[in-house]
Amino acid sequence: MWLRLRQLALVANKLSPVIDELRTVFGLEVGYRDPGVKVFGLENALLPVGSQFIEIVAPIQPNTAGGRYLERRGGDGGYMVITQCDDHAPRKRRVAELGIRKVMEEDSPGYCAMQLHPRDTGGSFLEIDFQPGGEAPDGPWAPAGKNWKQAVRTEVVKAITAAEIQSPDRNALAARWSEIVEIPLTQDARGNPTLQLENAKLRFVDATDGRGEGLGGIELAVVDRKRLLAAAEKIHRRISDDQVMIAGIRFTFA
Template identity: 55%
Template sequence: MTNGYKLRQLALVARDLASVEADLSAIFGLEVAYRDPAVAKWGLENIVVPVGNQFLEVVAPTRPGTTAGRYLDRRGGDGGYMVILQTEDPRGRDARVAGLGIRTVHQILHSDYDGLQLHPRDTGGSFLEIDWAPGFAQPDGSWHPAGENWRTARRTEVATGLLAAEIQTPDPGALAARWSAILGRPTDGQSIPLDLGTLRFAGDQDGRGEGLGGIDIAVADKAHVLREGERRGRLAGKDMLLIGGTRFNLIA
């Protein structure tokens, strides 16, 4: 049986949270659904923004000495931070992680949520988090990190979903094989198709080393995105924007 996974959330890290929030709102027409007070204990503030039935999160350090702040320093500024998948099989997840000797950074347990953050030195590529939530088969099933009322903040007039996460690395084939083993999903050496979305592995595109470098985003109003992206100085190439240090590839 193929292990079920959805690309449910992608997280960016930024120095200036308000600036990235303003870009996401103006360019993609997105609205903040939740600001999680619990991240303050890690020296962070955040926003969670629905994109269809998936989510973009942006975190920013609020004090010196945070993991996120060190990541900003190491990668030379804002950028992609975490790939967060929803699984339908948390027991299988736990067994594969233990069998591969992968350390966990943090486990988040609630009655409706079981989130497992894996150590990036053991996974390679980026922070990888694999979470269980009920209603896997439901397109708009619950998602604890987005709060209880995220559906009321969903805006799909401009952007409708997250199609792929592009993880850049010196050896894409090796990283694809590693994540394939972690997930129990096949790879062609360049990508891992999921039940919702795709993980894509590519060489270093910007000289900043390993990390979540790009996002394929589905857009219903490409003209609006390009117009606002140009107005805000975020155009980075044909059908590409650079927001929060991350490449947003526009898929119409």
């Protein structure tokens, strides 16, 4: 069985400023806006990074799950880790065996989704989805609509290579996610426990910014670092030669 990192969701107080910064710094473009998220009191935008996606959601009414998450984590930041699998049935059986609750579940001919309760997984929202006919890495992806490839821009960045989930107890969190996805843990060069997915890594790191558990960082494969850093410097988002900060997320470069 394979598991891919297909989409990372961020939550922000306001949608447009984050879109503008992702465009400016990484050269990305919006590929889709899902009108369906309005029922959750949200608006969103998905920006393709090669064949993967960064999604931003923002509340448009009071008392939404996204709004409460913003309050809990002290502002804009990471929200969901969304993966794609090649067979949904064994993934669902595993979740049932572990007694993990589901926040959302969809089983339709065109798409299957399973969003797991973060109180049972720890870290952040973890979603395991299945796309019929989506075996190829750049295959269809229902959450991004049908025409997302028209928005692909790879002049500055070309892929998401890792997601960093931070925790006060990174080892326990990593062990729990390893148990769920049935992938053995390894370690990176800094000793951080890591899960190697088919196309990217999930890296578990110490929470040192006072914001607690959550999706704290995204690593990107960079094509034009000079252009990226110059753009980030211009809008005061450059932290170092290896990091920029946008929407409460540490973006680092492979």
